[in-house]
Amino acid sequence: MKNVIPSVKGTRDFYPEQMAFRTWLYNTMRQAAESFGFQEWEAPILESIELYAAKSGEELVKKQSYVFEDRGGDEITLRPELTPSLARVVAQKQNELTFPVRWWSFGPFWRYENPQRGRTREFFQWNVDMLGVDTPEADAELVAVLATFLKQVGLNPEQVLILVNDRRLMDRQFEKFGIPAGQRLEVSNWIDRREKMKPQEWEAYGRDFGLSGDQLANLKAMLADKQLWQESQELTRFFAAIEALGLSSFVRFDPGIVRGLLYYTGTVFEAWDMGGVVKRSILGGGRYDNLLADVGGEPLPAVGFAMGDVVIELVLKDYGLLPKDLNVNPAPVLVTVFDPAQQAASLKIAARLREAGLNVICYPQAVKLGKQFKYAHRIGARVTVVIGPDEAENGQAALKEMVSGGQQLVDQQDAAEAIRLILAKPGAS
């Protein structure tokens, strides 16, 4: 492995095995989203930096974004998240689209971070959004898409829970406790960190930026109050919808969920690995009713979430839920080339089989048959075809079923049907 130019830090190469997993993930996401009538869409990977400047949060824009100057001198960003692009795309055709818009997407994103387990610089993200409604029922539907996906991949509520809160409710609480608007971001960050610090340090940190003893006590009581959602009309309707959708076991109120992104205005939620090793937020989302106006559109309410491929793969791995039957075999049929004299006959039968709808590899070199059979075995071919001098003379082909080792002679014109019968037997695809 000398002199191989290394890949860019924090990127992953998707060999066919990894690609098969990614495709499986993609198909599972598609299934969940489409079962709720969401449509697939995609945005450019390159965006201008201004798109994020407004609302994405300083950390994300200034420290974690890939920004470079293109040959024309424009500042270009590799997109660190999708929501601002979505806002732009919708704002551009705001008078043409049929609302509520329900869209989903799966593609690559970039953040300049220190790579480690569960975190890379290039990652893939599933985004699901609904724009044009501001009802708690819409919020519940987004959470339902998510819960459907989690169920589909085999996760249960003991393993992964969706924790929900509402910034409007929090703001009313902060108001009640006499916390000024200018301090609320800091208080949110403080709440976000309570699991990561020792209780005394956490309290001291709260006092440091100006929380009074009363405020501290009130906030602590608030964080322990699992019934607080009942004081929120929105959350009351939200949980009624979740109940009606039959998803109560997957969804729970948690006053500690605040989320870092600035653009969230109402409901916020995160899915958490509750039982496993990961013990972290595996995705996040919420309501962002002001974002369209912020990128220059007419005001439009919206709700959505995003899930990264890296963390969900880790969680599935931890719970032994990685799909085991992913098909990475390039083709179920391999046609051997007996010797140079039979080259044309082999290519012909391969073409004929493909015409009949089969996926077929014809070995590209007339090497020893043993080597070709070994190759067939390794790539997982289920049927190997041989046309030697004897078969060629009689217009026949020898079909070997790799699993059983059995072999049969058939007329070349009947080969496709005979192969089809073999492949129809139970076993690996």
Added chain:
RNA sequence: GUGCCUGUAGCUCAAUGGCAGAGCGCUACACUGUGGAUGUAGAUGUUGUGGGUUCGACCCCCAUCAGGCACCCCA
């Protein structure tokens, strides 16, 4: 951006500062019309990279790159 740990054959890992190894995998042959099993033989490496210390460095020191862990932040 910060701190700590790690880097040896394709993979998993050994090797007190004194000739760089094992298992698995790989290649060939036994098997000149057939894969898996078995046996025999073989090839594997600038010890991540670049410097330094030393008679001598996989081992000690410095730098750098990459991975992991913890911050930060988040998917």
